[in-house]
Amino acid sequence: DTEVTQTPKHLVMGMTNKKSLKCEQHMGHRAMYWYKQKAKKPPELMFVYSYEKLSINESVPSRFSPECPNSSLLNLHLHALQPEDSALYLCASSQQWGAEAFFGQGTRLTVV
Amino acid sequence: GQNIDQPTEMTATEGAIVQINCTYQTSGFNGLFWYQQHAGEAPTFLSYNVLDGLEEKGRFSSFLSRSKGYSYLLLKELQMKDSASYLCAVKDRDDKIIFGKGTRLHILP
Numbered sequence: 001d002t003e004v005t006q007t008p009k010h011l012v013m014g015m016t017n018k019k020s021l022k023c024e025q026h027m028g029h030r031a032m033y034w035y036k037q038k039a040k041k042p043p044e045l046m047f048v049y050s051y052e053k054l055s056i057n058e059s060v061p062s063r064f065s066p067e068c069p070n071s072s073l074l075n076l077h078l079h080a081l082q083p084e085d086s087a088l089y090l091c092a093s094s095q096q097w098g099a100e101a102f103f104g105q106g107t108r109l110t111v112v
Numbered sequence: 113g114q115n116i117d118q119p120t121e122m123t124a125t126e127g128a129i130v131q132i133n134c135t136y137q138t139s140g141f142n143g144l145f146w147y148q149q150h151a152g153e154a155p156t157f158l159s160y161n162v163l164d165g166l167e168e169k170g171r172f173s174s175f176l177s178r179s180k181g182y183s184y185l186l187l188k189e190l191q192m193k194d195s196a197s198y199l200c201a202v203k204d205r206d207d208k209i210i211f212g213k214g215t216r217l218h219i220l221p
Contacts, residue, residue, distance in 0.1 A: 041213065042199055042211035042212060042213050042214050043155065043199075043211050044211075045208065045209065045210075048208075056208065090154055090155075097207050098142065098143070098203050098207030098208075098209065100157050100160055101145075101157065101209065102157065103154035103155050103156070105154050106153075106154055
C-alpha cells in the first residue's frame with residue numbers, strides 16, 4: 001500500500017461549524033504533514049508530526065488543531081473557520097522527517 | 113529569509129525538450145526535490161538531489177549545483193500529459209521543505 005488516503009475529498013462548512021479532516025497511511029512512515037494550498041500557489045507547510053509528536057507548527061491559527069492518534073493517522077480539527085481558509089488541504093507522509101514526501105489527494109474545503 | 117525562484121509559465125511542443133530552472137537562497141541546504149502537480153491533484157514526487165550533478169530517471173533528469181544555488185529539471189520527448197505545474201522544493205537546515213511557486217508548463221501539439 002503506497003497511498004496516503006484523505007477524507008473527505010470535499011467539505012463545505014459554515015463559520016460556526018466544527019469538522020475534522022482525516023489522513024491515513026500504511027507505509028510505516030514516521031513523519032506526517034499538513035499543507036494548505038490556495039489556487040495557483042505552492043503548498044504551504046502547516047504542521048509536521050515526527051514519531052507522533054508535533055515537531056513544527058508554522059504559526060497556524062488555533063482554529064486549526066492537529067492530532068496524531070497513532071503512527072498511521074493524522075487528523076486536522078477545524079473550528080470557527082473564516083472564508084479565507086477555503087483551500088485545498090494536503091496531507092503527506094515520509095519515511096522520516098525531510099525525506100521524499102507522498103501526498104494524499106487532498107480535501108477541498110470551502111468555508112461559507 | 114527563504115527564497116525559491118522559478119519561471120511562472122513555460123510553453124513547449126510535443127516531442128521537444130524543456131528545461132525548468134530553479135534558484136534558491138535558503139537558511140541552509142539539505143536537499144532539493146522536484147514535484148509534478150496536475151491541476152486539482154496532489155503533487156507527485158519526481159526527483160531528489162542532495163549532491164552536485166545530474167540524476168536521470170527515464171525522460172526526466174534533475175541537476176544540482178549547490179555552490180550556485182541552482183537546479184534544473186529537464187524533460188525530454190515531451191508528451192501532452194506532461195502539461196502540469198512543476199514545483200521545486202528545498203529542504204533547509206532544519207529539514208523543513210519549502211516549495212517554490214511552481215512553473216506551469218503548457219505542451220502544444
